[in-house]
Amino acid sequence: MSQIRVLALSGSLRRDSFNTRLLHFAEEIAPLGTVFDHFEGLGDIPHFNEDREHPAPAPVADLRARVRTADAVLIATPEYNSSYPGSLKNALDWLSRADDNGLTLPGKPTAILGASPGLLGTVRAQLALRQVLHKLDANVVRQPEFLLFNAHQQFGEKGLAKDSPAAQLLGTVLGGLVDLVQQDRLAV
């Protein structure tokens, strides 16, 4: 089987973000043959403005190119005020628009993760994000849903343990994402 390229997109700009850490942990436990590209330019993407769409700002062009190159997208979102962060919505608004090469997200295998120190583990953020990804026609892993509640405790000092229930659930989500990529390849 050839490599599966995963674009990892954290919705947090925070240096010690649980969500960014979650994506690096996902890379550690991902199925063999999976290669991660961590997008770290979310904070450089300007506010979407229809008057300034063309030519696309460099950070937007970079994100679009990396989504195009990727076989799959893995998003980890924080929860801000019962939804997902505006910086992530802004990036999705840019991705919802075509450039000369067309759109990037329709049909793209995509999975959603989320981590929060709270008890609900980003459930509301994920629902809102899922709704927008549905509109953008991404091919989103439906089940299982991965919600990391009490993230500060679950990460602890040493990070998530590879034999933890959270790691097992995350592994199942990653398996689902790989399955969507393989279905795509079989369909060609």
Ligand SMILES: Cc1cc2nc3c(=O)[nH]c(=O)nc-3n(C[C@H](O)[C@H](O)[C@H](O)COP(=O)(O)O)c2cc1C
């Ligand atoms: C503006 C703001 C709003 C927040 N709202 C929520 C919320 O609605 N639900 C929740 O569980 N946590 C909320 N939090 C706490 C975040 O879950 C917490 O800061 C988390 O660590 C952010 O994710 P990160 O570690 O990846 O940066 C909020 C934090 C901020 C800064």
